[in-house]
Amino acid sequence: MLRRRSDRHTRLPRIALTLARVLVDAGPDTAELVREHGDQFDEVLPTVLLADLARWYVAASLGPVAGSRAVADRVVVALAQEFRDGDDVARAVIATGFLAALPAPGELGHEVVARLPRRLGREVAAMQRG
Secondary structure, eight states: OEEEETTEEEEOOHHHHHHHHHHHHHOHHHHHHHHHHHHHHSSOOHHHHHHHHHHHHHHHHHSOOTTHHHHHHHHHHHHHHHHHHSOHHHHHHHHHHTGGGSOOTTSTTGGGGGGSOHHHHHHHHHHHHO
8 A cells, every 4th residue: 555645655564554454443442543643643653553552452451431441352352363473573563562562560550461362461471571
């Protein structure tokens, strides 16, 4: 997919398109997250978008809004699938964007890490051990 930017075309990386599509399809809250990201940066910056998503995931998982946790769970399952099926670049982007932005042990919201799909949970545990 080509995107017009400052009178030139750039090809967005596959992982950026995949992540944006997953988030837009997940629901209005995550679609709004992508829209705001696009407005701010004029393109999809995958690690920045995923760091924003991690903060949203924690808030949605812990928050009182009905249905937010279900959407958060759907998003993280799709992210885990991309982590499993993607190439090394996709895994690195997910690890450095989403997983690295999750709360560390002892930080507010860390309990959401226990709800991650197994593969992501193992990866974030290894990252947080150092």
